[in-house]
Amino acid sequence: MPVIQWEERMSVGVYLIDEQHRELVGLINAIDHAVDRGAGRDEVSRYIRRFYDYTTTHFKTEESLMDHATYPEYFTQVREHLDCSLKALEFHRRFVEESDFDLKAFLDYIVAWFINHTVGIDQTLADHLLKRGLQDRMR
Structure with missing residues (x-):
């Protein structure tokens, strides 16, 4: 069973952002x-790095749609x-350097952060983008 599932309450109504959230x-x-099936450290490390890289890309996408003067x-x-990116980078560093790194703590953090962020402050972004006429127009 997945550790997290997409829920419509996470949606901001902008196709590109919602697709990135699903990713x-x-x-x-x-x-x-990978952790559950006992994947090797190299494989798990690649997944953690991919998560970090993708969050960076996703955050740039979201921030490019924000108007700092009106949002x-x-x-x-x-x-x-920034806090999430730095935390993910730190988790990746620790995973690479520490043989007893607690992957469950990492997963607990990113699951909680993602849910809290998308159903919390990202909903204010949804309102902002709706006011700017950008929802459902970014396919």
């Missing part, structure tokens, strides 16, 4: 699946994105 859900589940949560969003 992140898939990456989180891929990490969990009141702009700086909060950017800070949360």
